[in-house]
Amino acid sequence: MKKIFQITDTAAKRIHDIIQSENKLEMKLRIYIIGGGCSGFQYRFMLDKTINEGDYIFEEKGVFLIIDPMSFQYLIGGLIDYKEELEGSRFIIKNPNAQHTCSCGLSFSV
Template sequence: MNISVFPFNVTINAIDKIKQLVIKKKNLQLKLRIYITGGGCGGFQYGFKLEKYINKDDIYIQQSGIEIIIDPISSQYLIGGKIDYKENLEGSKFIVINPNAQTTCGCGLSFSI
């Protein structure tokens, strides 16, 4: 586990939603994993899931009572980024504001570099 300072920000909305999800699952050991996979309409796609365990090479971010983990391959695409949580008429979702993305799709879940 890499506990160094990683240049990635988390908004208040995202922090609040992560806390709500962890409480709803009744497991305070859960962390939000952010990962990137190939696919999606933009080439790469963001993924989010709650996990209990941290792998030895994961990037570990702790902020305002929440924990986020990012695998080393995904971390190279997320440097300098930010996670937010939005609720509107279209629904609710985590979104990543990624300064490394050359293009993003309309859904906000995929991007290309």
């Protein structure tokens, strides 16, 4: 059975490390989508402890992710990863619902 949303070991470790380093153990990673970017929508990430009505909460590999209902519809079946490269480090969403993505991977269209 396909998972609703997945997280790689690398992303889980990085999220855990960020939460530990900021000593905010009650925090979770919120993933959300806003309009804009070169492809129409942009992925955003923030630490959050507030769970809003309708939010989807996922626990995998020892970390919690929060996705709001509007963003969730675009992220079903997705995966969050974390990459460290010469250009920098960042979280990356692999989104099976995206028709097009920009070269940086932070924006997409459906």
